[in-house]
Amino acid sequence: MSSLSTSESRPTGRPGPDPLLVLLDPVARRSDGESVRIARDVLCGGADVKVALPESPSELDRALARRGRRRPVVIGSDLAVQRVLQALHRHRELGADALGVVPVGRPGAVAKIRALGVPPEPVAAARAVIAGVSRKLDLLIDDTDEVVLGDLRIHPYRWGRAGGLRSLWAKFAAAEQATAPAGHPRLRIEADGRLLADVHRPPCRLDITVPVGEGVLELWLHTGGEPRRVRAGSLTVAGRGFGCEADGRALGPLGARTWTVRAGAWELVLPAG
Numbered sequence: 001m002s003s004l005s006t007s008e009s010r011p012t013g014r015p016g017p018d019p020l021l022v023l024l025d026p027v028a029r030r031s032d033g034e035s036v037r038i039a040r041d042v043l044c045g046g047a048d049v050k051v052a053l054p055e056s057p058s059e060l061d062r063a064l065a066r067r068g069r070r071r072p073v074v075i076g077s078d079l080a081v082q083r084v085l086q087a088l089h090r091h092r093e094l095g096a097d098a099l100g101v102v103p104v105g106r107p108g109a110v111a112k113i114r115a116l117g118v119p120p121e122p123v124a125a126a127r128a129v130i131a132g133v134s135r136k137l138d139l140l141i142d143d144t145d146e147v148v149l150g151d152l153r154i155h156p157y158r159w160g161r162a163g164g165l166r167s168l169w170a171k172f173a174a175a176e177q178a179t180a181p182a183g184h185p186r187l188r189i190e191a192d193g194r195l196l197a198d199v200h201r202p203p204c205r206l207d208i209t210v211p212v213g214e215g216v217l218e219l220w221l222h223t224g225g226e227p228r229r230v231r232a233g234s235l236t237v238a239g240r241g242f243g244c245e246a247d248g249r250a251l252g253p254l255g256a257r258t259w260t261v262r263a264g265a266w267e268l269v270l271p272a273g
Contacts, residue, residue, distance in 0.1 A: 019048035021067040025076025028104040039102040042126035073100035077109040082149040098267035100129035112150035128271040136264035143258040154206040187239035191232035215263035234260040
């Protein structure tokens with residue numbers, strides 16, 4: 001039996017704002033049901049609301065495909081927002097509707113969406129969804145069509161064939177503590193086609209962020225001394241068995257990947273003024 005369920009609430013007697021499709025993150029619902037309930041009540045009291053609880057990518061796809069004129073709203077974490085953006089991108093609907101967000105989760109799990117200007121409290125965030133204004137934001141998308149909402153970190157260390165994620169982070173920690181360069185695979189790193197590192201100049205780590213509204217990515221290249229700051233529209237990393245962390249998800253082993261900034265790719269509803 002599908003875990004996707006919906007409910008509707010319609011304010012009566014007055015015209016309201018845009019109708020909403022509220023997507024409840026199951027993790028947020030289990031971890032902080034009170035905040036979820038408060039946000040839902042505020043939204044239902046101010047707009048025509050349909051609520052969905054998608055627990056799989058296919059259920060999320062169906063909910064978005066059936067939304068009609070409803071504007072999507074996420075109640076949950078940064079990762080929940082990333083999943084919705086990924087689904088919209090997969091169906092070539094990024095930017096079709098401004099996305100509303102009510103952040104619910106531990107501080108580290110909602111840090112990115114709060115940094116973009118979404119109020120941290122559920123009541124204020126829900127009110128902003130109803131009466132706020134939309135702002136175009138940039139997005140990082142790789143050459144496999146994966147969306148990165150927040151920061152990206154690349155670890156140029158070889159990922160072994162066995163072990164899984166726990167083993168991966170253990171290998172990263174051990175490699176960062178090692179003094180010998182034997183843990184470095186052969187990596188080639190380019191920004192906008194400009195060579196930044198290769199086998200003769202192995203990096204220790206790359207941290208990538210997307211500054212708001214600037215249409216570029218900002219890369220900090222760590223090579224053991226002072227980190228080097230580079231701004232570019234795209235980044236390409238090629239090698240054997242390197243790993244990365246995107247929106248809190250460990251990815252790898254990777255052989256080659258290119259990340260590109262897409263300026264104004266999506267819209268987020270923020271408090272007016």
